[in-house]
Amino acid sequence: MEKTLNEIRKDARSIFYAALKAVDPAQAVKRWLYLEENILKIGRLTFPLSKIRKIYVVGAGKAGAPMANALEEILGDRIEEGLINVKYGHSQKLAKIEINEAGHPLPDKAGRRGAQRIFHLLEKAGENDLVFCLISGGGSALLPLPVKGISLKEKQEVTETLLRCGARIEEINAIRKHLSRIKGGQIARWAYPARLIVLILSDVIGDRLDTIASGPTVPDETTFVDCLKIVNKYGISSSLPVSVINHLGKGAAGEIKETPKRGDPIFVRVHNFIIGSNIMAIKAAQREAERLKYHSLVLSSFLQGESREIARIYAAMAKEIRTSGNPLSSPACIICGGETTVTLRGPGLGGRSQEFVLSAAIEVEGMERVAILAAGTDGTDGPTDAAGALADGETLMRARELGMDALTYLDNNDSYHFFEKLGDLLVTGPTRTNVMDLYLLLVG
């Protein structure tokens, strides 16, 4: 029996919520980590608790509190002590692990103090100890620990100069890692010889471990020499603080220890686990879509590009599904994840997900039983209190009845007010997770 538009809209929401549930930070920790008869199991690893001397917990990221809380629920008093840097407003009182609030996206002194204490905590850990490192979105800004002689402000200046001259994100990260005492694999160095288990909630396209939170627990592929090459490439040596140039120069001359590299024996003691990611959310969405009897297709978790344009391929697929049954016969659900962008043109209010849905709505006007949903898994979308929005083939007609011209709202980047008036905002509240956005197309 054909699904009605209302059912399809309801299904779109169910699919999104199923995806959210799969990447809930606490649930993710508990799915990956559990105790069985005093044996701690994670992935294929097992650790008899009796052989572990002390358990330390460190980390940084917006989802730090629920992740730490889940860890406490599993390990309770076996945790010796812990400290996690989280964003202001994201803390929670826990029994053993201290949650330290700090600045994000701009690092601040509170973050630095926390990072310093994490550094000392890691130094305490010995061979028979177990260190957990909990990493989630924002982990890089929330773990600022510049090398001696360079201030937070100077490090910030370096980033700004690099952004201005058009350096690529990999280039910026290479330099950041070499100005930090903690990034580019250095948490692994300080935790050694303890065993280090890293639980990661990825908010980065492609889930590259050396990119998430600037890769504090994995080998760094870049060198001081690379950093100097980047400085020369953009001709910015005179724009950077002298302290920074000196540090990079000394490093390139071999006077400062390099970040840990592939093959370094410290990494034998390190186990990185991505416990939540965009593709995991997508796969949960796909399972829910299949449960709801849709044929489903995952296109990509690497989605990037201008929201309003990317949305048009969703409309194009809706039309093709209707016309020829490609790429799927209906009822069909197409799923993408990633993070699109919005080039601001107008004075309106919106976010990349809401703008995506508005642009798609314009293109599917008049189509029957078609719905589009896009939303951020963190529960926010741009500077709004909505996670995203939901539209269908009747959206434009309903908007016109309310006197709204969709194209004008799109031109003004005002998707929030468009969907607010229609009652089609998707509001989840803060989800305490972040694995970027989901983009759904349903054709009944």
Add this chain to the structure above:
Amino acid sequence: MEKTLNEIRKDARSIFYAALKAVDPAQAVKRWLYLEENILKIGRLTFPLSKIRKIYVVGAGKAGAPMANALEEILGDRIEEGLINVKYGHSQKLAKIEINEAGHPLPDKAGRRGAQRIFHLLEKAGENDLVFCLISGGGSALLPLPVKGISLKEKQEVTETLLRCGARIEEINAIRKHLSRIKGGQIARWAYPARLIVLILSDVIGDRLDTIASGPTVPDETTFVDCLKIVNKYGISSSLPVSVINHLGKGAAGEIKETPKRGDPIFVRVHNFIIGSNIMAIKAAQREAERLKYHSLVLSSFLQGESREIARIYAAMAKEIRTSGNPLSSPACIICGGETTVTLRGPGLGGRSQEFVLSAAIEVEGMERVAILAAGTDGTDGPTDAAGALADGETLMRARELGMDALTYLDNNDSYHFFEKLGDLLVTGPTRTNVMDLYLLLVG
């Protein structure tokens, strides 16, 4: 055995050429239409030649000559006479059917004279006659026959005014049809009571019969009253020529005959066949991809949007195929068709297909055994002599070796010179067909 990058690049070309072959105008006519023991067969229809008195041929469009030539090869002397309007430079000397060159994209007097003669030719056709109408890209501009009292120039002014005020293409077409003696189903009216067989090569997204060449052989869904509403909606009644306003007003008052509508008995005698279209090209591409052992997926033949942005989803899919085997496991071939657009920012030379490929190349830099091909089926792409271009994961590296920065070329809309230097332009020469563009992704 894994395919090498060279094999993958070669496969991409083969797939594109297989698609081209499937929509060759002459081949398409011959595939749909053939004689068997003096019985003319087309689709499920059969016409014993002995019962047909005379056969006339009319039409318009850039592919008119090869379509007419194929028809002559099949029907030879049985054709009484014929006239097709084609674009300057697209004619060919035929035995029975006259090929008349005319202006495109701006209609001119030569087009009008041809349309007038076609009109008289249709009037000659009687009940036992068969009229072929051959329609292809450009058919609308190439068949200009304004109603009495309105000049070509005035009709052109109307279009310009409508474009300026932001009218939608459906609105522009509604008015165009009501200022024409031939569009909006009126060829069907003049051909009646002869039987009318329409062979259509579609260059329009979605292949809507009432859109291709302004739908001269199908019922018109718009009315004179609609036209007046559109004029009022945009407040342009004083900007339009008085003759036009008068004509629309008289029509709305019932003083002028409406365009033929659904249910009009004339359409019982009309048989429309889309003999070539983007989705047919896509399906031929898919068959070739499967023959070359690729898993294949057709996403859409409705592709629209800003080239450089749409290209990013191709890169995103390439990465997902490599990472998780979604939406297909490799070797994978993803196929889209349609017509993207380029917003000009720089002074360079290029076209939408070449810019698509350049943008995708930037995003797949460093990926192994990945190729992207985009090209126009008409053999041209923007104001260039190339149909499109071909790129792969090594394109950026090769460009750098030649001192080219891909982003700069993209910023300058200079994809043609980028691929020219790399030897990666796809040059087919004029193909005499046009079913829009093809966009291919191959992941080996």
